[in-house]
Amino acid sequence: MLRFALLNILTRPLRSFLALVGVAVAIAGVVGLVSVSSGLKSTMVDTLDKVEGLVMIEANSVDPIFSTLPLSYAARVERIPGVAACVPELWRVAPNVEGQKTLMGLFSAIVVLGLDPERHTRLSAGHVYSRSMRRGRNIEPRDAGQRRVVISERIAQKYRKDVGASIRVGELDYEVVGVYQTGSLFLDGTLVMHLETAWSFAGNNSRDVVTSFYVEPVAQSPEEMARVEKAVEAEFAQETRKVDCLSTAEWQSEFGKLLGHLDVFLIVVSSIAVIVGAIGILNTMLMSVTERVPEFGILKANGWSRGDVTRLILAESTYLGIAGGLLGCGVGVLGVQIAARFMPFQPATPLPLVATAFGVGALLGIVGGVYPARQAAKLSPVDAIRAD
Amino acid sequence: MILRATDLKKTYTIGGRPVEALRGVSLELADRSFTFVVGPSGSGKSTLMHLAGALDRPTSGTIEVAGKDLTALTDDQLSEFRREKLGFVFQAFNLIGNLDAVENVLVPFYAKGLAPGMRAKAKELLGRVGLAERLDHRPKQLSGGEQQRVAIARALLKDPALLLADEPTGELDSKTGAEIFALVRSLHRERGASVVVVTHDTRFIEPGDRVVRIEDGKLVENS
Structure with missing residues (x-):
């Protein structure tokens, strides 16, 4: 089934690419913003560590x-x-x-x-x-x-x-x-x-x-x-x-409160980006399901259950999420490295951030695929075949 | 007995009005029989095929196929039954466009995973229907007759107890249609599966075939 799902993604390159870009932009944005914020925090901690008294x-x-x-x-x-x-x-x-x-x-x-x-x-x-x-x-x-x-x-x-x-x-x-x-x-x-x-x-x-x-x-x-x-x-x-x-620790705490506001801003912006990414996948998968109604009829006539069809759509959307997550992490890390040349401090992109961003991409794929998968699964085989 | 239908009724609601597609059909088909279901358009013959193929449920009555009462099965059990016991050949071939011939034949088993040797069996079947040289071709690269041969191979991969064909020659020229029918008949003789063909075209009926005529949702001839 996984190979079939991958084929379905690859044989619709333009639509898959657009969904993938939607996720990648969201993930790259999150990686970039959080890297800048982390860099700012570590710069401040580094500064305060130099003042002992x-x-x-x-x-x-x-x-x-x-x-x-x-x-x-x-x-x-x-x-x-x-x-x-x-x-x-x-x-x-x-x-x-x-x-x-x-x-x-x-x-x-x-x-x-x-x-x-x-x-x-x-x-x-x-x-x-x-x-x-x-x-x-x-x-x-x-x-x-x-x-x-x-x-x-x-x-x-x-x-x-x-x-x-x-x-x-x-x-x-x-x-x-x-x-x-x-x-x-x-x-x-x-x-x-x-x-x-x-x-x-x-x-x-x-x-x-x-x-x-x-x-x-x-x-x-x-x-x-x-x-x-x-x-x-x-x-x-x-x-x-x-x-x-x-003391240094208290300055860090005071600065932490200031950065707390920045974190709230980052969470809001990241959430919007992630929601847009999920909508991108949802839209792609819904369009795909609408176009492929006869195909689901054929699959069901040949013994595919509701659960099988659901898993197929979720596998496809998860592939998109994983690919979007990978692309987004790559673009995000590269973008941060390029931006760092023009910034007065060094942004920090720790591995857990990249791993989390990638996980969010995959999760976006799953979430974006749930509704289209349900739509495809509940199609009656007779109606689906007749839709051809 | 491969099929036993008792007082089978099916009513659809179209535009808010009930439309009776089948009005109490009772029918028995013997194992290994070759049956033609004939009748004018809208007579209910495709509805009968959908019920026999576990693709739809009757409004009332019972239908037993290969010893299973289909009205007593859950949706998942019906899916499993279709995968294990039934083969379908449709008028519009109904192949999946982004899969090649071998993969289209294997489609029923993709969901649960391919058993060892199944790919080799798919290739062997495609060879048997005359497509040994077209294994990696996609539907768009095949003629109508070739596509229907792929559909036949797909239906036979599972060694079905019952092969259901809905207007299998409807989109083919008469020469290709005759070739397809000849192929179905030879496979029927070789493999012993029961065959039900829903068609307008009575040219391919041979002595010994069972013929069931449906008009206005009722059985009017059973010979």
Whole structure:
């Protein structure tokens, strides 16, 4: 029967091809979208894994850029037992670099980080940027108030700048003194400068406000991190400006919530694609059944039961689903690889995703074939033969 | 007895009105008999063949074929009965277009899987009906007579107890029709299956054949 079913598919090439394309487009779409989403998640996890300590920001701020905290908080945090160091940071968006707008895309945005190099020497492992230097030098105390920056390899390549060159950020030129590379999509969009310089860049007249603090606990165990977090938040619980102290795991959780919305979107789009694919197979098989009514009469006259006819149609639609699933997975994986060349992060297409997508294709075939199979099975042999 | 029908009635509903196709037909056919069912168009002879072929169920009455009461069988049992005991030859040949001659002969057994040797038997039968050189030809590549020979081979593959032929020469020229009839007769003699031929054409009736005439759904001649 399976060979007969395959013959029935192959001898109607155009119709079979159209149904197959319908399934393949749906499956390729699902593979592509989920690969992009997975890639985005893994890029974010990868980024957060590079930051071992805690980040203290103003309570309920979604990002340090939107946070404002008094510089004086640093000293209070450092007095909390279990805290090794607390260093201030000033984050600002660089709206244009070298006269080009940087806010046009999520991944092309460039931000400015102002840090205090003297305080950074207190960090046992240094800062993620100071650990990732490729050329030149870190920001040093002598850079206070000087228009000097450390840029990432990505920014260096994009704007063709290197150590010793001048780079225009906003309205002013800055000297590039070093080039770093963390390997993270998000971290490598940062221009690092001295806190004093950053205050000037941000237009801050007062020097007693920053956006956030990097807090390094004495011990890095999850229990100790959690204890320090609670202690830091409790320290400022009575203040007008309360704080949130977040570990890498909590940032991941926050980001996970954001991506949860993306997942809902993906589920909706994928479901629509899958339904369209199923309708494609349903339509093809219904047309096929309508055209082949006399054939089913012949089969029934020759001893095929309702169940046999049902199995034949389901076998045909499953073949279409399997072929569509294979084609869709192939096109999806290939499409993701091609798209990856033009994307700022690497999409992830794990094997279980491909296997699931293929399974969905086969399932589409079965589901799309159920109704036509029932229609064919219930035909009376006499009426079916007469329909010729 | 290969067939025993008792007070067989069949009523169709066409356009909301009942139409009596068979109105109480009682009939007995002996094993190994060669029977012609004749009568004008719309007389009910094809309906009788469909009931004898387990393709349809009577409205009332009983019909026994090869010792089985067809009215007592379920749909699946009727399918199995058709596959095991009956062979059909139709006016329009009714071959499957995307299968070659051998595969068309094997169609009854595709659903349950081919027994060993069945493919060889199909080829042998096709050789017997004169198509040894046309085994891999599809229906479109065969003439009408050749297609009907494939249908005959398909009907005989299962060694049926009863071969039912509905206007088997209706779409063939007279010379080819005569060849087909000669073939059916020789296979009848060789294999011993009972044969029922529904036809308008009485030219092929020979002495010793059973002739059943139906008019207006009733048996009017039984000789």
